[in-house]
Amino acid sequence: MSCIFCRIIAGQAPAEVLYRDDRTIAFRDIHPVAPVHVLIVPIQHFDSLNSLSEEDEALAGHLLVVARRLAEELGVARSGYRLVINTGSEGGQTVFHLHLHLLAGRRMPFAGD
Amino acid sequence: MSCIFCRIIAGQAPAEVLYRDDRTIAFRDIHPVAPVHVLIVPIQHFDSLNSLSEEDEALAGHLLVVARRLAEELGVARSGYRLVINTGSEGGQTVFHLHLHLLAGRRMPFAGD
Numbered sequence: 660m661s662c663i664f665c666r667i668i669a670g671q672a673p674a675e676v677l678y679r680d681d682r683t684i685a686f687r688d689i690h691p692v693a694p695v696h697v698l699i700v701p702i703q704h705f706d707s708l709n710s711l712s713e714e715d716e717a718l719a720g721h722l723l724v725v726a727r728r729l730a731e732e733l734g735v736a737r738s739g740y741r742l743v744i745n746t747g748s749e750g751g752q753t754v755f756h757l758h759l760h761l762l763a764g765r766r767m768p769f770a771g772d
Numbered sequence: 773m774s775c776i777f778c779r780i781i782a783g784q785a786p787a788e789v790l791y792r793d794d795r796t797i798a799f800r801d802i803h804p805v806a807p808v809h810v811l812i813v814p815i816q817h818f819d820s821l822n823s824l825s826e827e828d829e830a831l832a833g834h835l836l837v838v839a840r841r842l843a844e845e846l847g848v849a850r851s852g853y854r855l856v857i858n859t860g861s862e863g864g865q866t867v868f869h870l871h872l873h874l875l876a877g878r879r880m881p882f883a884g885d
Contacts, residue, residue, distance in 0.1 A: 708840050709849055720833030723857075727821050730859070736822055739860025744836075746843070747852025751880040767864040 664700050664756035677732075682718055683725050685761075694764025695733055695740070699726045705757040708746045726761050735763035777813050777869035790845075795831055796838050798874075807877025808846055808853070812839045818870040821859045839874050848876035 666672035667686065674686035677697060688696040699722050705711055711719055723742070730736040740763035745752040779785035780799065787799035790810060801809040812835050818824055824832055836855070843849040853876035858865040 708836065708855070709843075711837060711840055713837055716833030716837050717830055718833065719836040720829030720831065723821065723832040723836070724824060724826055724829050727824055730822075735862075737860065739858075739862030739865065741859070741863045742821070742857040744855040745852075745880065746854070747850065749848075749852030749876065749879050750854045752852065763862065766862050767858065 662704060662754075662756050664698075664754060664758065665704055668700070668702055678725060678729060680725075682721055685725060685729055688760070693762040693767075695735055695762065697726075697729055697733070697761040699729070699759040699761060701757055706755045707752060707757055708744055710757070722759050726759055729761060730763065733763070739763065739767075741767045775817060775867075775869050777811075777867060777871065778817055781813070781815055791838060791842060793838075795834055798838060798842055801873070806875040806880075808848055808875065810839075810842055810846070810874040812842070812872040812874060814870055819868045820865060820870055821857055823870070835872050839872055842874060843876065846876070852876065852880075854880045 660666050663672060667674045668684055676684060676686045678685040682702055683699060684702060685697055685699045688698050701718055726742050730740045740761060743760040773779050776785060780787045781797055789797060789799045791798040795815055797815060798810055798812045801811050814831055839855050843853045853874060856873040
């Protein structure tokens, strides 16, 4: 299994897991760029958002709702947070298993910066 | 109607609309920070992602799939793109109607920058 996120999901690589259900896992980024930096990841492997079809809408929405709930549990829902999905090289994607960054704990500069 | 995005949806404020269906509208950001900068917006008004509940998962996922399809139509799916949802003041949210930024056309620096 060459995908690092699939290895984490299988318990074959370490991670600080904050949440898990039958469709989703969330763990802290090992190279945080903000005081709160959590990755929300589907259990099913998708290379990127480009692999997501209409039939996956419920799963995709679940990732967003899990992120929202984590923001509450981590105490940043009111102060604010940013969700980011990077796709492809110009998008800044570095791990090719779909994931959503939850960033908080400091003021974020404008969206695309 | 004080919400600028609700006014755009109602046809009472101008926008360069790229896509519309019964749940979603997408239009170009009037202050683009990248060569491609499109906002994907639910027709229904939610102040932010914090207002989204479990029952809205399908709608939330639909926003992501619409963004993915727009990336293809705009010719940036392969080169890459970034999706961003800002929530609250530290998250950088400026319009309080839930929206998703689609950014592409230049190399994006790392997620939280």
